[in-house]
Amino acid sequence: MRAFDIDRLIDDPRTRIIVCCGSGGVGKTTTAAAVGLRAAERGRDVVVLTVDPAKRLAQSMGLSELDNNPRRIEGVEGTGELHAMMLDMKRTFDEIVEAHSDPDRAKQILANPFYQSLSSSLSGTQEYMAMEKLGQLHRSGAWDLIVVDTPPSRNALDFLDAPERMGRFLDGRFMKLLAAPAKTGGRLGVKVLSAGFSMFTSVINKVIGVQLLRDVQTFVTAFDTMFGGFRERAQKTYELLQTPGTAFLVVAAPEPDALREASYFVERLAEERMPLAGVVVNRVHESSGLSGARSLAAAETLNERGDHPLAASLLRLHAERMQLSAREGRLRDHFTSAHPTVPVAAVPAQPEDVHDLDGLRQVSADLAANSAA
Amino acid sequence: MSARDTDWDGVRLHVVTGKGGTGKTTVAAALALALAVGGRKVLLVEVEGRQGIAQLFDTPPLPYGERRVAVAADGGDVYALAIDTEEALIEYLEMFYNLKRAGKALSKLGVVDFVTTIAPGLRDVILTGKASEAVRRKNKDGSYVYDAVVMDAPPTGRITQFLNVNTEVAGLAKVGPIRNHADVVMSVIRSPQSAVHFVTLLEEMPVQEALDGIHHLGESGIPIGAVIVNMERSPVLPKGDLDAAAAGTLDLDQITHGIKAAGLEHDADRITAVLAREAADHARRTALEAREKARLADLDGPRYELPLLGDGMDLAGLYDLAQSLRNQGAA
Secondary structure, eight states: OOOOOOOHHHTTTTTOOOEEOTTTTSSSHHHHHHHHHHHHHTTEEEEEEEEOOOOHHHHHHOSSSSSOOEEEEEOOSSEEEEEEEOOOOOOOHHHHHHHSOOOOOOHHHHHHHHHHHHHHOSHHHHHHHHHHHHHHHHHHOOEEEEEOOOOOOOSSHHHHHHHHHHHHHSHHHHHHHGGGGSSSOHHHHHHHHHHTHHHHHHHHHHHHHHHHHHHHHHHHHGOOOOOOOOHHHHHHHHHHHHHEEEEEEEEOOHHHHHHHHEEEEHHHHHHOOEEEEEEEEEEEEOOOOOOOOHHHHHHHHHHHHTTOOOHHHHHHHHHHHHHHHHHHHHHHHHHHSSTTTTTTTEOOSSSSOSSHHHHHHHHHHHHHHHHHH | OOOOOTTTTTTOEEEEEEOTSOOHHHHHHHHHHHTTTTOOEEEEEOSSSOOOOHHHHHSOOOOOSOOOEOOOSSEEEEEEEEEEHHHHHHHHHHHHHHOOOHHHHHHTTHHHIIIIIITTTHHHHHHHHHHHHHHHHOOTTBBSSSSSSEOOOOHHHHHHHHHHHHHHHTTTOOOSHHHHHHHHHHHHHSSSTTTEEEEOOOHHHHHHHHHHHHHHHHHOOOOOOEEEEEEEOOOOOHHHHHHHHTOOOOOOOHHHHHHHHOOTTTHHHHHHHHHHHHHHHHHHHHHHHHHHHHHTTSSOOOOOEOOTTTOOOHHHHHHHHHHHHHTTTOO
């Protein structure tokens, strides 16, 4: 197994973007924050972009809450700076609309019911806006290093696919068709007419309903000039993710589902030629010396003799922990044998959640200890 | 349906949610097994395309169709269905509009993309719509096809939005076919025939999400079911020892004596140090679990507890969890 070296990654000035991905509940957000903090304390100017609305992370960094603008984190030791922000997808979407259309048109779009639903839905929009925000932060040039925590997708594919899918949709034939009745006789309109345009609108009317269709059409007409831009930016961000300045960290926990998802992600990143830096396995129970079997045997000896109940209980506790550790070890071995070239780091389980910068520092120190081990 | 004295007599749609990593798929499967005991027929539905049910029951990935995946104690059947949004949409078009071929054409034009990934709420209406169709489906003799439907639902952070399809499509479709469909779905989800169960671990974030989820769902008038505490550890140390371990005042000499007495002469001091450190972790963890449990204590409604399985999750473990749910009155 190759050990993942976090310090080499964050100390390399060529590393400009770190993307943390993985399934929900594996400590992705905490990993992103810990990596950001460590990089800042080692001299980088870092912004952490999270999509997790939980206030705990903000509080652990000394803020009551995070919003769509980067906030400076106090208490960072060393020469670097740490900023953190939470993606507000509606705000981000609104800003794009405002930036790319004149005030009247922007107002019209922002008031459209279809736009309002689209911009606050969680399916697709969040992933798209996370990528949009990442592109913005990168283009601003204000940050030496950007650490992103990806949305908890229903499956690992969503965050890579959603921008493309949304771009394809906003730009696509369907939208143009919907817009077609408003513009008379476009080339596409003529082509579709021959393919039975009236069938198309009657089906759409039946399924979607007249009112919604009208909202969508109004939206499309108003939004028309922005379509190309969306697609183009999505494509640029996608290409940015493929450059050597980007590093993907796949975050997992030593559980079958989380590691299966991690495997899937590792393969997918390779397919898309996205640069994978390593896999971080959180909440690992390390094995420490005395084997579970010997520990259990010793506990049984004491129980039979009826003395030293405390030592017997502690030996049992240790045996349980070793049993867990052995199971986790098997799962990790299974993963590494399937992906022998992928560097892996293990972060020990903390008895309690992370509450402050010291907690984040501990996590990052544990992460860094892997390369030394 | 046999009248059994359980907490959920009359409930036919069980929605199981929980923060990621809490084991909601496992709990949903165990609940389905528990409900099927004694010759009943239960459908376990997956909506997130992860094929978690197939993994759990150790079967090949589920196609879009209802397949029997397990037999419960005393001869009940658990069927499973992984809902594919695209297939469900085309099926819906066919069922209500007789539009199968049009559905394919729409798919080419990107309409299916639109519904399944872009248009907010439409995807959820399709998914919840399919589940509520299974709840309402009847045999020729008028009896229900399934005695119960258990849904492995999206995570807690999204559950209210997911189930509250009416509100979700309200801004989008005030009238029309989507709205009508949403109304039918909503009448099932809001009825006393439904219950939404929250799976949690005794950890801060999952408990917080469960409490927030219950609060939001309560506001929307959707019936809340049980809180299911998953992967609970049994206490190993008595209270006095826990306090001492937390305070770092365990009698280390005494422990070293014990270790030597157990035959681990060699290395006894080092082992003692490891055990004391683990005991301190365990004490902090136990205190945290007690705090989190106290936060759940004020909730109305039943609470079930499922043990952590030391050997990890397997089929035998799943049946054990099902039995445990039955013993606690969940089925």
